[in-house]
Amino acid sequence: KNQVEQSPQSLIILEGKNCTLQCNYTVSPFSNLRWYKQDTGRGPVSLTIMTFSENTKSNGRYTATLDADTKQSSLHITASQLSDSASYICVVQTGANNLFFGTGTRLTVIP
């Protein structure tokens, strides 16, 4: 069964600290994996897209990693800011152009 599971469901961290969000998937065949950031009351915005051959991709303070062998991805946020408070959604696309969404991790950054 094609599934995308994210952990933790929610996370609270202090401003300035780092954090790592996890995504495990069983989707096959794999085409690419995306991380989206969704602010409250807004639509998701793409942070990174990684294909099978890419292990790491950065977007400012966001760094995504991909291990296609273990079917795991992580999103690392460095020096968190209050504006990082949002839901982070992992999405895996199959070769047949189907997208499978995780339920997201709700991150809250407090001063």
Add this chain to the structure above:
Amino acid sequence: ETGVTQTPRHLVMGMTNKKSLKCEQHLGHNAMYWYKQSAKKPLELMFVYSLEERVENNSVPSRFSPECPNSSHLFLHLHTLQPEDSALYLCASSQGWAVSYNEQFFGPGTRLTVL
């Protein structure tokens, strides 16, 4: 801000009402999508249009009726909805549909409440 706009942003309707959600994309894309986002559940793909033709319909109840008059506009017509249809409805667009790297750009969503 993305190039995808949605109206209205909030909608409250009774189960016997008829309403429509509107989506417009200013990105020159050829594919548009409707998604439903419920609390603590993954996004659910409802409909896909590519070059104004419906290419995917994921077993959505007939009380949801999409319309795509041109490549820039997408509507979702609602009638006789149920309270469990209350959710955030997201519109998205992408350059193409059946391509392996088609990044989707999302609108801000319409928060729908069915009483």
